[in-house]
Amino acid sequence: MRVDVRALGACNRLAERGAKQAAGALSDLTGTDLAVEVTGASVASGEDLAESFAGRESIGVSVGLRGGLDGEAVLAFDAVNADALLSLLPGGQSMGRSAVTEVGNIALGGFLDGWANYLGKAIDMSPPRYFEADGAAVLPDGALAGDGVFLFESRLDATTTDLDFSIYMLPDSGPFRDLIVGKTAPAVTAGGEADGGTTSTAVPYESLSTFSSLAKRGSANAADNIAMMTGLETSVDVSRLRFVPLADVPAEVGTEPHAGTVFELQGEPSGYLAILFEESSAAAVADAMLPMETDEPLGDMAENALCELGNVMTSGFIDGWANVLGTTITHSPPEFVHDIGASTISPLVAKLSERQDYGFVIDTAIQTEGIQARCDVYALPDERELARALDRLSES
Amino acid sequence: MTRSLSDDRPDDSAKPAESDGDAVDDADPAAVTGGPGADDRGRIKVGVGELAVTTDESTLTTSGLGSCVAVALVDERAGVRGLLHAMLPAGEGRTTAASRPAKYVDTGIDSLIGALDDAGADPRRLEARVAGGAEMLDLTDAVGPRNVERVGEVLDRAGVPIVASDVGDTVGRTVRFDPDGRLVVRAADGFERAI
Known part of the structure; x- marks a missing residue:
């Protein structure tokens, strides 16, 4: 089974576009400018991820995905920023958890729209679930189990206040693998023609x-x-x-x-x-x-x-x-x-x-x-x- | 066009002497400049290989210029400004130039002029300020100077004069394009100058 690293590029672009939509939705909601700083796809083992998230406390919202894409997506932010976030939201402190849930729902909806368009298939989101988590527990279910999962990660930074969000999406690896493998064949052919057939970026x-x-x-x-x-x-x-x-x-x-x-x-x-x-x-x-x-x-x-x-x-x-x-x-x-x-x-x-x-x-x-x-x-x-x-x- | 916080809020902070005291609606752009800190207004970050255009009082910023160049274009009369952060000299003929024109100096400047035009600027009135294009490393055969050279060629072809520049050398720069049309260039050692 081969995948083209350029197909990963296409997925990355989607994740980036999705993150921009999410940033737009959050900006509207909070009245604070947010910019997408970085979007990346990591290939990491569960152990690596556990290490890199150690010591962080997060609050966030997760949704399950079905349809065009199976898996889970999470919007998270540092627990220390909770008050800053709540003060920006309609309803503010008194709304607490439900305000956060609503933010997550809107942002993740924006994020997934880009993917659904690309895939030409609707992606169903399960109702949002609020969570507070230590360390790598913030990551979607299953991220820590495999030894080579694709994790899409975007960081959104507020330009005027100290408020950073992360969006993580972990597609179920079987169906996602089929998806990028499916996109690979035409990509390789096109790339091969463009480069005179001498190079390939497909790897196992x-x-x-x-x-x-x-x-x-x-x-x-x-x-x-x-x-x-x-x-x-x-x-x-x-x-x-x-x-x-x-x-x-x-x-x-x-x-x-x-x-x-x-x-x-x-x-x-x-x-x-x-x-x-x-x-x-x-x-x-x-x-x-x-x-x-x-x-x-x-x-x-x-x-x-x-x-x-x-x-x-x-x-x-x-x-x-x-x-x-x-x-x-x-x-x-x-x-x-x-x-x-x-x-x-x-x-x-x-x-x-x-x-x-x-x-x-x-x-x-x-x-x-x-x-x-x-x-x-x-x-x-x-x-x-x-x-x-x-x-x-x-x-x- | 740009999401900004400049909501013309009634000014309850201490106001300088010129107290006709009314809001900005009748102000010509020059009168608004020099206000206290740009942080109250919108700030638009332009990433590597990106461009942005504004028609309001937003500040356009781009940071960490090394060999990359920043091209700031303004039509003062129309109050339209744009900033490009390009990475490589020539995109013409490259397939990626179509999907990300702002990555390259030539396709980036063309796109920026097009976007300014769309936003109400007159391309014949544009003025350019240029910063960056440092030769940071010996390893990477003069990509900075080649970027600067290309900027000169492309702007010349487009008939846009370069009114000021701070380019070359071996220093990194961060720039801020203010509503008054000045480009403030800051080096790693904190030295700042407006061009």
């Missing part, structure tokens, strides 16, 4: 979860190498493989100043890798690596230290892939960056966008114990080359 369905575990292994290697080099204890906080519109990646990195290193990858797959620290984390890590105090927190010596660290992290990251994929991947020397986070990553995204609109993004958060430092690793592989490598992997 199962290899997506293989790749997800690959991403995890790379992250663990990178973290080990930091520990080796700095003597600091490290752990991988979150590691997820997501399929996102490349244009969303800079927004995800954010506008805070970051420092770190970027690399070009050559081989199969080629692409880019960026290791970004917030300024204070970068300074703390560099400080831990340097034998003496420095005058400037992020001066030349710190730059050298971070480049060296970037080198070993990147080697660790891509060695893990190359071993599993049975390919050779090499990386360029590190290039030091220190600027607005989104700006540092925008040229990488632009280069990759010459060939593709969507990308697999592996984001990993690595946390060091002892000093407060955290870094994010963004790996951006070329989708065609990745598809080819995954394809070979499944044949062997």
Whole structure:
């Protein structure tokens, strides 16, 4: 069974469109501007999801889906924002739970309209159910059970108040797989013709979860190498493989100043890798690596230290892939960056966008114990080359 | 067209001296500028590979410009402004340019001019301000400078003059396109200037 990564792209676009409709409905209801920040499809195991949601408390509304799409969709927000949300809703605090339920109903209705149009089939929503949940319990039923589920996730940010929503949709994997496989055949043919039949972006369905575990292994290697080099204890906080519109990646990195290193990858797959620290984390890590105090927190010596660290992290990251994929991947020397986070990553995204609109993004958060430092690793592989490598992997 | 919070609320905050005290209905656009903070008005975020047009007092913003360019166009007389955040120089001939024209400088500027036209601007009165196009990395062969060059070519072809620009160099930028038609450019170190 093969799926085209571009069919995932189409699904992603739908999820994004749906999220925009939901944002519009919520804006009307609350009188607050809301923008869709990020929409992504993640391929993650239940264990990964449980880890990445640990410690969060959420309030939300879930609905069951039947018809054009089977599964469950959830609108959730942080429990700490509950009062802020209620004060914006008609009826306000006194309405409490029923106001939230109504919001969820409207937003999720908007979200699903886009999908129903695309599928040409109505999607029936069961009556909304209000919930309060700890950690990953917020996710749709079944998200934690499988070891390679598709989870569509959109984050909506209020531009003027501190209010963020997330929408999660988990399609039942059997029917959804048939759905994207169904969309794959024509997509591959069309793509093949357009590119002279030389490239394909279809990969075996199962290899997506293989790749997800690959991403995890790379992250663990990178973290080990930091520990080796700095003597600091490290752990991988979150590691997820997501399929996102490349244009969303800079927004995800954010506008805070970051420092770190970027690399070009050559081989199969080629692409880019960026290791970004917030300024204070970068300074703390560099400080831990340097034998003496420095005058400037992020001066030349710190730059050298971070480049060296970037080198070993990147080697660790891509060695893990190359071993599993049975390919050779090499990386360029590190290039030091220190600027607005989104700006540092925008040229990488632009280069990759010459060939593709969507990308697999592996984001990993690595946390060091002892000093407060955290870094994010963004790996951006070329989708065609990745598809080819995954394809070979499944044949062997 | 834009969802904004600028509901012309009666102004109970301290008002500067010019107290004919009435609401904005008879004000010409120039009189409204310079008010306290844009946060009271709508703020429209323009993402990477997106564009937006406004006919009201909204502020258009786009952040994290590295090699990307922001093109801000205004027809002051009509009070119509638009902002584009493009990622790559040339979309002509590409299949994705149809689905996402704002990703590219050439198709993006064409779409922006079209959208401004639709919103009541006269394309012959448009003025352009340009920011971004930095050369952030050696790895990525001058995509920033190529973007800037392309902006010049496409605007020239469209007959739109560039009245100010803050481009190139190796710095990231965030921009805000204010209702007075000025483009406020902020660098990573917090340095801000209006062009």
